[in-house]
Amino acid sequence: MPAGRLWPLMDPDEMVRSLEAERARGVALFGAAETLDDLEAAQVEVMGRRSRFSAVQKAVGSVPPEDRKRVGQVANDVRGELQQALAARREALESLAEDALLDADRIDLTLPGRAPRIGSLHPLTIVEREAVEVFTSLGFRVAEGPEVEDDWHNFQALNIPEDHPARTMKDSLYVGVPGHPELLLRTETSAVQIRTMQSQPPPVFVVAPGRVYRRETSDPTHLPVFHQIEGLAVDEGITFADLKGTLEAFARAMFGERRRIRLGPAFFPFVEPGCEVGVSCFRCEGAGCRVCGTGWIELLGAGMVHPVVLENCGYDSERYTGFAFGLGIERVAMLRYEIADIRMLVDGDVRVLEQFQGVV
Numbered sequence: 001m002p003a004g005r006l007w008p009l010m011d012p013d014e015m016v017r018s019l020e021a022e023r024a025r026g027v028a029l030f031g032a033a034e035t036l037d038d039l040e041a042a043q044v045e046v047m048g049r050r051s052r053f054s055a056v057q058k059a060v061g062s063v064p065p066e067d068r069k070r071v072g073q074v075a076n077d078v079r080g081e082l083q084q085a086l087a088a089r090r091e092a093l094e095s096l097a098e099d100a101l102l103d104a105d106r107i108d109l110t111l112p113g114r115a116p117r118i119g120s121l122h123p124l125t126i127v128e129r130e131a132v133e134v135f136t137s138l139g140f141r142v143a144e145g146p147e148v149e150d151d152w153h154n155f156q157a158l159n160i161p162e163d164h165p166a167r168t169m170k171d172s173l174y175v176g177v178p179g180h181p182e183l184l185l186r187t188e189t190s191a192v193q194i195r196t197m198q199s200q201p202p203p204v205f206v207v208a209p210g211r212v213y214r215r216e217t218s219d220p221t222h223l224p225v226f227h228q229i230e231g232l233a234v235d236e237g238i239t240f241a242d243l244k245g246t247l248e249a250f251a252r253a254m255f256g257e258r259r260r261i262r263l264g265p266a267f268f269p270f271v272e273p274g275c276e277v278g279v280s281c282f283r284c285e286g287a288g289c290r291v292c293g294t295g296w297i298e299l300l301g302a303g304m305v306h307p308v309v310l311e312n313c314g315y316d317s318e319r320y321t322g323f324a325f326g327l328g329i330e331r332v333a334m335l336r337y338e339i340a341d342i343r344m345l346v347d348g349d350v351r352v353l354e355q356f357q358g359v360v
């Protein structure tokens with residue numbers, strides 16, 4: 001039997017007690033609802049059409065007039081309070097739901113991001129820039145020349161005679177352009193000496209960094225393609241002492257006091273006298289090992305510019321003298337970073353390269 005039918009028969013005091021009980025039950029149920037769905041279910045149970053509260057409310061009309069106002073008043077109060085409790089809980093649950101949504105959507109900016117791998121300068125670039133800076137700080141400017149050279153600039157003007165071994169196919173790489181048998185990949189940056197002197201009168205103070213090519217098998221200290229920095233100083237009164245001072249300043253700046261320098265005689269057709277500069281090996285400190293063989297790593301060739309070369313470029317060799325040098329950038333890098341095999345510089349192995357991250 002539906003509950004509503006019973007209420008007209010109830011005692012008004014009983015109705016008031018029932019209403020109070022529903023108020024307490026409703027407030028507790030609404031407060032305990034953990035989701036909006038729970039809350040809606042609690043609302044239907046406590047205040048819905050078939051609820052005890054609804055039945056009592058409907059029965060108020062049948063209460064004897066002397067008690068109707070009192071019971072009606074309690075019913076109104078209870079309804080108001082239940083609605084208030086319901087609205088408060090709904091608001092709280094809605095805001096919790098919104099917080100949860102925002103939480104789920106949140107992008108956490110406090111964690112360190114996944115950093116993309118960034119490249120670094122190649123050790124040869126680092127060394128080349130540093131070496132060039134040493135020379136520019138001494139007053140040299142940077143000059144350039146082409147990597148595909150002709151026989152005259154690469155050999156003849158440098159006083160390298162027809163029968164010099166460096167001219168043979170064995171040592172040089174010819175480009176093979178039809179109709180241009182004289183074109184080859186430059187074997188040394190010394191060709192830039194010629195181009196510079198042809199383009200300007202003395203005084204000349206230049207350094208020319210660049211790539212050179214030789215028909216050579218690679219080993220721990222040799223590559224077929226490597227880099228040199230050519231240096232050339234021509235003016236009145238330039239002496240061998242100027243050359244020595246310049247090279248010593250360079251070696252000090254690049255290697256500090258750690259390495260010993262050795263200067264020995266050497267022959268190059270374009271200088272007279274010529275010399276060679278070696279630096280004590282970082283691995284064996286001069287004793288001789290697999291890296292250096294002799295205890296010394298050959299760093300550069302140098303000398304006083306041959307008068308024939310000056311004349312070939314239109315300079316008066318009676319009035320002007322000069323010095324020139326050509327140093328191997330890979331060798332500087334080996335000595336700087338204690339690299340035991342020159343081939344590591346061109347293998348492109350990231351494990352080697354990433355060690356130079358942040359070195360500028």
Ligand code: FA5
Pocket residue numbers: 187188189190214216221222223224226228268270271274298299300301302303324325326327328329330331
């Ligand atoms: C020359 O190339 C001369 N042009 C240097 C020169 C310039 C002498 C001006 C006098 C006046 P050489 O072949 O020795 O010389 O090479 C010079 C430097 O380049 C060497 O000392 C060495 O540091 C480097 N080098 C030579 N061959 C190789 C190679 N195959 N791989 C790496 N570095 C090399």
